[in-house]
Amino acid sequence: MLFNSFEFIFLFLPITLIVYFAVGRAMDKRWAFGWLLIASLFFYAWWNPANLAIIILSVCFNYAMAQHVIQRAEQPRRKWYLGLGIAANLSLLGYFKYANFFVDNWNALGGAPIHLQRIVLPIAISFFTFQQIVFLVEAYRGQAGDYDFLHYALLVTFFPHLIAGPIVHYREMLVQFNRPSLRRFAASHFAVGLTIFCLGLFKKVILADGVAPFANSVFGAAANDISLTVFEAWTGTLAYTFQLYFDFSGYSDMAIGLARMIGIRFPMNFNSPYKAANIIDFWRRWHITLSRFLRDYLYIPLGGNRKGPGRRHLNLFTTMLLGGLWHGAGWTFVIWGGLHGFYLIVNHFWQAAREKLGFDRTTVVGRAAARALTFLCVVIGWVFFRAESYQSATKILNAMFLGNGIALPPFLARKVEVPAALERLANVSFDGMFPNGLVDPSVAFRWIVILALIAWLAPNTQELMGKYRPALGFLKGESLASRARWLLWRPSYAWSVVLALLSAVALMNLWIGDNAEFLYFQF
Helix, strand or coil: CCCCCHHHHHHHHHHHHHHHHHHHHHCCHHHHHHHHHHHHHHHHHCCCHHHHHHHHHHHHHHHHHHHHHHHHCCHHHHHHHHHHHHHHHHHHHHHHHHHHHHHHHHHHCCCCCCCCCCCCCCCCHHHHHHHHHHHHHHHHCCCCCCCCHHHHHHHHHCHHHHCCCCCCCHHHHHHHHCCHHHHCCCHHHHHHHHHHHHHHHHHHHHHHHHHHHHHHHHHHHHHCCCCCCHHHHHHHHHHHHHHHHHHHHHHHHHHHHHHHHCCCCCECCCCCHHHCCCHHHHHCCCCHHHHHHHHHHHHCCCCCCCCCHHHHHHHHHHHHHHHHHHHCCCHHHHHHHHHHHHHHHHHHHHHHHHHHHCCCCCCHHHHHHHHHHHHHHHHHHHHHHHCCCHHHHHHHHHHHCCCCCEECCHHHHCCCCCCHHHHHHHCEECCCCCCCCCCCHHHHHHHHHHHHHHHHHCCCHHHHCHHHCCCECCCHHHCCCCCCHHHCCCCCHHHHHHHHHHHHHHHHHHHHCCCCCCHHHHC
16 A cells, blocks of 8 residues: 555545544553554555565564563573574565575576575565664663563554654654553644645655656666667656655655654654765765664674774775665665765765865855765766666666767757768767657756756755654754745645645646555665
């Protein structure tokens, strides 16, 4: 069941909320939480009921393991139980997500043939596996507090974050679960949550899905060995760059909004990453809870920056390499992760050089150049992230950086005379910018420019909602209160009209089109 579907919006969500608040008002909050747990399991089973057994067994195993880690094991054995629990989780993830990948690569290398039936990846297994590893580590460190099976099961399966995050910590949720007021309907929480949900729905259905066809056609052409022009390659790549941005931004908003409707605040997971001035800043803004997980449970255990610059750079590269592999069982994801690891190492070298040279102040032009360079590096990385194969990615990058020559528009070609020898030398063609008919250039250009302006210049959802503490980790100082007060959301007729129009446009588009999955669902 998708957030951007009529079944979810008009059936599942209202029934779930009405019953939750009715039960919470008439009975103990544990009954209300029990209902949320049942609803969340139903939500998960909607895709494939057979996968329900996997997540239930995983939840029960990890809770029992935490019991051993915290209560029953003696001190010397606690670390052993923790290692066993983490290994079991990673083994489950490895089997379903990577078994076919490793078997295919083994067979390709000419090893003794291994025949393995195609394994269907259970949806969300990456997220609920990481979620439970966090819990085991918190239990080992004594940070989980007064843990309860119902709270824990709800934490893992809670439908707003189950499929694609954010990855939450048990200690973040425990305080909120224990609030007596949580089971009672609060108009303020519901209004804030509904607003955030509607903004996310518009981002997904209109902005992300609207630009998706341009990306799909270009990347599909590359996979089918069609030669691309520089303009086609850049159009497809930029289209995907903004499709992924608004797809994940929209999902993050919708997840935060759904939880807020019942009074729960999720941690912030997306904070205008294309406004980043360097790659370090980008990873503090993009998929924030995953970056936090990789830092706390991989980078720091590897040694972090405690063993000198060389070891720090190796740890960074290893962390990003594994982070890329986590996103998908394919070499393109490994390359994408390694590329960002390389970016981070260069970024750290540059920061160290700036400190030594005394370049402390940054001009407006310098900041703009830094953002442009960061954006270009991210765009190059997205080619590998999206491409169906390494060969497809290299074809697109080759076309982007003039490997297939320059195709000038006809109106310009008629005004420019180039000697035949120079034309051959420069590999210049005047056959047109979009000879394959993959995209409508004027429509694609408008989409890309509009989305770029929104991503670079417009306030994000958290800033708009800043007065109402939209998410954990958001600072009130980050709101627009001091810059553009009139943009701040407030319960008003004007905002009601705006949200009604945005929602109507989104729902109308759902009615006449396909409700596409969120891109991060595949991870």
